[in-house]
Amino acid sequence: MLNKEIFVEDPTKKSIPNLGVAKVGEPTDDAGWAVLEYELKSFVCEGAYAQGLDRILSSYVAQGGSSQPAAWVSGFYGSGKSHLVRVLEYLWRDLELADGSTARGLVRTPQPVTDVLRELSILASRNGGLWSAAGTLGAGAGSVRLAFLSIILGAAGLPTDLAPARCVMWLQDEGLFETVQADIASRGLDWEMVLENMYVSELGEAILAAKPGWAASPDMAREQIHNQFPQPDDISLSDTIKTVEHVLRQMSDTVGKLPCALVVLDEMQQFINEDPDRAQQVQLLVEACSSGFDGLLMIVATGQAALQTTAVLQKLIDRFAVQVQLSDTDVDAVIREVVLRKRSEAVPALEQVLEKQAGEIDRQLGGAVIAPSASDEKYLVPDYPLLPSRRRFWEHVLRSVDKAGKAGQLRSQLRVVHEANRVVADSPVGTVVAADFIYDEKSADMLQTGVLLREIEQLIKGERSQGPEGELRSRVLALVFLISQLSREGFADTGVRATEQHIADLLVDDLSGAGPRLRAEVPKVLEQLHAESKLLKVDEEYFLQTQAGQEWAKDFRNRRASFLSDSTRISHARDSTFRDAMTRVVPRSRQHGVSKTPRTVEMSFSDVAPKVDVSIPVWVRTGWDLAEKQFSDLASSGSTDSPLIFVYLPKVDADALAGALADLEAAEETLATRSRPNTDEGVSARKAMESTREMARQKVAGHVSDVLRQSIVVQSGGNRIAEPDLSRALATAADRSIDRLYLKFREGDHTGWATVWTRAVEGNENCLEAVSHKGPTASHPVCKAILAAVGPAGTSGNDLRKKFESPEYGWPRDAVHAGLAALVLATELNAEENGQPVSARQLKPNAVGKLTFRRETKAVPLSTRLAVQQVLIESEISLEKNEEAAACTLLLQRLTDLAAAAGGPAPLPAPPSTAFLDPLKGLKGNELVSAVHEHREAIRTAVAEWRAAATLKQDRLVNFSKAQRLVAHLPNSDDQIVQELRSVQDNRQLLQSPDPVGPIILTAADTLRTALNAQLTRYNQAVATALTHLADDESWAVLNNAQQEQLLSKHELAPVETPALGTADQVLAAVESRPLSSWNDRIDAVDAQLGRLREAAARLFEPTAFKITPPSAMLRSELEVEAYIEHLRKQMLTELQQHKSLIV
Structure with missing residues (x-):
């Protein structure tokens, strides 16, 4: 039986119409419809694909009629996101193909998805039917909303540009569309071209013909089109929603109701492209769509990353509440279903062959991380003609050589596996795809991205042209190249090495007989290629050599030889390596007792015993410094009370360790001293040297581990610590030394x-x-x-x-x-x-x-x-x-x-x-x-006396201040009171008993009270006299009481009431308000106040009276007097001609 006979579809006759690339959108030609039919039939509705469909559709049905959350489909590049959402769109509206088949009939959906699709149809029957739109937002689009509308308009059969689309929708609303379109056709013009150039085309004339009076002339019609349907640079969010609703109502199959609508926006993440402003616009747009349209419109977007992975996408989490994540396992399921599916009747025969060749399968890549395991058994038949271990090798190679982020893409693997099937299709069952097949499939891509150097490619290609023996040499070189691309760091290390065993394993294609033959031939080929300097051998591994690589290798060999000839350098590198290793093993601190008091541990490599201080000393000696017996004697000679810990690192594989250190030092020196290359060959040579350094580092680590594993820990005094490993031995010794x-x-x-x-x-x-x-x-x-x-x-x-x-x-x-x-x-x-x-x-x-x-x-x-x-x-x-x-x-x-x-x-x-x-x-x-x-x-x-004095002090100080203020207002004749107060001051008698200040206050107050009353009497008498004179004044007599009171108040001519003078404080307030000496001035001013008051009364009595002020003059004779009087007389007579009366 041949391999092609076990497949459901013969790989030699089958092709992949879309080359593994799905694009959303409506097909436009027969080829496109054929691709769509293939995509629907080949869609594997399992795993995350089925769960994603179910989650999206169930969310829509559950939320229909309320706010409709959007969905986000994420997965690595090429994971089948576009395929999933394209199938979703056609399942949504159950697209009918030319042969009468439908999307839901072609896709094999699990029962949950079938059920929810039925619920969707029921919901659509209650509303305006089913409608969908799909497309990719252009990364260069200037406006998010215009790009979104372009997809909506295109799906509705409208122009994708907003201005012509609005024009078409207006024509439809006005009932003019068919008439205008027929007019344009009758003129022999293309309708789409006319719309594209509608501002200068015959469209205006056609509209004017269909609707006379719409414009005054054809030119005015074109201007009307420009004004009514302008081409915007952007559109507001509210206008966007209105336009979408207009389209939905046109697409509805029930008047007055909106359809159940789906909008697919493929590659949304690429469109946003870490732009926070664009992400904000998308957020607002999605929010408006989710909360509008009666909850009947759902947006589904795709992106490589989950929303939580980037700061920009995190802003969209609340809007895209439905999230679907695709993974590697989903890709594997698709590949097994689409290109590796076997005929059920052929499976028993295949199982029998594989079981017979189990020995060969299980020995593949022995010792590698990706070697066969028990879990591979269930995948042997589904993955055939690929061995599971070989598939894992391919996956790691694809990721390592990937420069465009497409390593795990479904589309790439579909094509590669399909081509692999075709290669072995005519071979008997039991022939599997050799691992070097991936080189031929990807060499062109690797050349383009710079992973594969032209010199290496020519070397591999040149060997292949040398006949059968050259074919094997070429395949060996190809595998050496592929293996060299694999990572050796941490968990990414596959453990696959370019050794005789692994290369031979990967070349095996015929499980029944190729293994022994290749394991005999491959070592010879490797030695030949090494002898021809086409390969470099390091220990058991082989590396490709370019001309640049040979120069780097020569530099490396020279430096290695120099290192090995210098015992001082070897000793220094060895000690430094052990010191670094012990630093990772020796505990930095330990917790002591129930209080967990920290105790530090210090390590020493000195030739002299370290000093004991507050830390626990660990003294490390090596077998390169003294023999084990010398070490034991040294440790035993120490005091049993000393906390000193002795550690012995034995001399194990000294030459191998020196060689590994030489490799590491030489590689690091070569990398550090040679200038960074700027050619592909030089870059490859440097990368090879970096691999040499990494291998040397691993070898050194292995030798050091061997030494540490055989190390000895002894407490001072000779007590040897027995623990399974060095770390625990040191911890035990440290705890004992702490005690x-x-x-x-x-x-x-x-x-x-x-x-x-x-x-x-x-x-x-x-x-x-x-x-x-x-x-x-x-x-x-x-x-x-x-x-x-x-x-x-x-x-x-x-x-x-x-x-x-x-x-x-x-x-x-x-x-x-x-x-x-x-x-x-x-x-x-x-x-x-x-x-x-x-x-x-x-x-x-x-x-x-x-x-x-x-x-x-x-x-x-x-x-x-x-x-x-x-x-x-x-x-x-x-x-x-x-x-x-x-x-x-x-x-x-x-x-x-x-x-x-x-x-x-x-x-x-x-x-x-x-x-x-x-x-x-x-x-x-x-x-x-x-x-x-x-x-x-x-x-x-x-305490009692001083506290009382302190209390009395406050009151007495207040009274003393009061006495000083009163005495300050006394007439000069009261010198006796002043002397008494001065005596209290000078003799510091303030706190004496009885109080010396109280009598002074009383006497001063009495004196001031008498003097103040006398001054008040004098003043009131002067005011009374003035008021008597005022009563005789003719002008005063004619004034009413209100006018008189006003003038008296204004000129302050009134008797003063006697203030309260009953206490010393009241007397003090009175004299401080108006001192005694000021009353004389006030009494003297009464006459002047009377004069001003009379003048004011005269003005009130005779409003036109004019005041004349005689001019000042110095008169020395009778003649001057008479002249002055005559001058004043004339002045007064002149003024009398102008005024009724005069005031002089």
């Missing part, structure tokens, strides 16, 4: 020290219960050690922390802080900052280091503490339990402040003496508490 270094750590190892601190600063005497201690504070091991460490002159917090955080203690800082806080609270220690006491409640973690701690030397009985507490309470000092010492320090400051407040500058007495407090100021802690107790009566007396 050696910090012998007393267990005393302070507890998780409750933070709680002890919190309780201590809150004043809780039982704070140590948080670390399970209920005895006296000083008896806890931590507190006991801290007390012992505090010197007679005191010790700083920093010194205490340094001591107890270092070996042999190594306590957590929380333990040291909490121990200090508990001791201060228990008055076992005093804490000070800059000489000032700090209570337990005042302690701050970040300030402990700056404090000085002193031990208490004097005990204070309870009775003394109680008596001192009473003094403190009377002195209004707030007090916390067990903080009498700190409160006493505040008491001293309070007494000093009270003394200052009890006196002051004259007239106050001097502040009282605080000399009796001087002996107390140098004391602290319990000594200060005892001293306060001894002076408690003196302190009580001082």
Whole structure:
């Protein structure tokens, strides 16, 4: 049986009409309809394709009549997105083909999809039928909305440009379309060309003929077309929606109802192209379409990326609520269904052949990551004539040589697999596609993208022309090239290498007999090609050699030889490599005890044992420095108390390690020193050298792993650590060394020290219960050690922390802080900052280091503490339990402040003496508490007297100020009062009893009251006299009462009422408002006020009266006087001719 006989469709007779490329849109010719029929028949409605159709259609049916969310179909380039949405569009409206078949009849849909399509048809029958539009938004389109409308208009059979489309829709609405179109046809003109040039074509004449009066003339008709249907650069969103609705109503098969509409926008992501503005416009457009049209229009868009993968696309997530993601598995399913599907009756025979050749299949690519596995069995028949391992090889090759992002594309794989089927179609069953077939299929593409150098291509092509032997040489070279393109980094490494075994495996085509033959011939061919310098051999691998590659290889060999001849370089590179490897293995830190206190671990490669400090030292020695017995003796000679850890790296495969280091150093030097090439050949040579470097790096890593696997870890004193691997051995040794270094750590190892601190600063005497201690504070091991460490002159917090955080203690800082806080609270220690006491409640973690701690030397009985507490309470000092010492320090400051407040500058007495407090100021802690107790009566007396004086001081100062102000207003004759006030000032008698200032205030007030009353009487008498004269004035008498009151108020001519003068404060307010001396001036001004008032009255009485002011002059004789009078007389007579009266 031949291979072609097992396929459902003979690959030699079958072709792929669309070459694997699906395009949305309506077919325009017979070939296009044939392609569509093929796409519908070949569509594999399984997996993500079926789920995607179901999800999109179900969402539409469920949301019909409300807001309709859009759908986003994503998948890598060529995953079948366009094929899926094209099939969706034709299934939507169940397109009928020329032979009467329909889309839903040609596509084999699963039952869920069939059911939801039926529901869609029922929904359409209730509305305006089914309609769809599909297209690709042009990446260069200036307007998102115009590009969108272009697809809608085109699907409706309208011009894709908006202006002519509007014109056609207007003609249809007016009932003129057929008439105008027939007119254009009768003129022998093409309708589409006329529309394209409608501003200058005969269209205006045809419309005018169909609708007379529409314009005055043909020229005016063309102008009317231009004005009514202008070509816009853009269109508003609202106008876009109106236009879409207009089209939908025209496409509806029921008047007054909209159709169930689908709009497919292929390659939407490419259209947006990371443009946030364009994405925003798409978002608004989709939102408007989703919320409009009675929920009957759905938009489906495609893109390579899921919406969550880019910042720009993320803005569209809310609009495209329905998301479909295609994957590699879907591509595999399509390939198996479309081009690899087998006839059911041929499957048993195929299975029998494959089972018989299982040995050959299973030995393929032994040791590689993509080698055959148990899971391959279920794919052997579906993938035949491709072996699963070989398919995986192809997939990795395609991704590696891909420069256009098309590695996994369905269209590419469909074509490649189809062509592979044709190659082996006439061969007997059991003949599979050799791996080098992919080279022939992709060589042209690789040449075009620069992956395949022309020199390499000519080399492979040239060998093929040399007969049968050349054919094998060419295939071997092709496979060496393909393998060289595979990644060797991390998880991407397939494990496939250009070795004799893997090359022979990949060349096997006839499973029954080609394997042994090729495994015998391939090594010979490889050696020949190596001898001819066409291949470079590195260990067991082969690499293609170009002329440029040979130059790089020569440089590499020279540098390698130089490295191997220099023992110093070898030693340095080896030590550096081991140091890097050990850095990754040696733990940087370990957690100690239940408190998980961090301990650092430091590694040393020195020839001298490292110094033991606060870190755990790890001393690494190698077999290149000393023998294993010397190492054992060295480790055994160490103290069993020392935390030092010895590590021995044995000398394993020294020459192989040196060779690998030489390869690595030579490759790195070659890459670093040679200039970056600018030719394809040079780039390929550099890439080959990079591969050499990577292989050397892997070999070095392998040798180092072997050494580390056989390494020895010994505790100081000779105790060897037995663990499965070096990492765990070092961890165990580090933990044991930590215990050696910090012998007393267990005393302070507890998780409750933070709680002890919190309780201590809150004043809780039982704070140590948080670390399970209920005895006296000083008896806890931590507190006991801290007390012992505090010197007679005191010790700083920093010194205490340094001591107890270092070996042999190594306590957590929380333990040291909490121990200090508990001791201060228990008055076992005093804490000070800059000489000032700090209570337990005042302690701050970040300030402990700056404090000085002193031990208490004097005990204070309870009775003394109680008596001192009473003094403190009377002195209004707030007090916390067990903080009498700190409160006493505040008491001293309070007494000093009270003394200052009890006196002051004259007239106050001097502040009282605080000399009796001087002996107390140098004391602290319990000594200060005892001293306060001894002076408690003196302190009580001082507090009472000074507080009373301070209170009296405020009132007396106010009265003294009042007396000063009163005395300042006294007439000069009252010198006695002034002298009395000055005596109080000079003799500082303000606080004496009885009050010396009170009588002065009374006397001064009485004197001022008498003087003020006298002045008021004089003033009122002057005003009364003036008013009497005013009453006799003719002008005044004729004024009414209101006018008189107004003039009196304006000129302030009225008696003054006597102000309140009953108290000294009222007298002071009166004289400060108007001093005594000002009354004389006011009395003297009454006559002047009367004159101004009379003048004002005259003006009111005689409104035309004219005031004459006699001019000033100096007159020296009787003649001058007479002349002056005559001049004034003439002036007055002249003015009388103009005015009824004069005022002089």
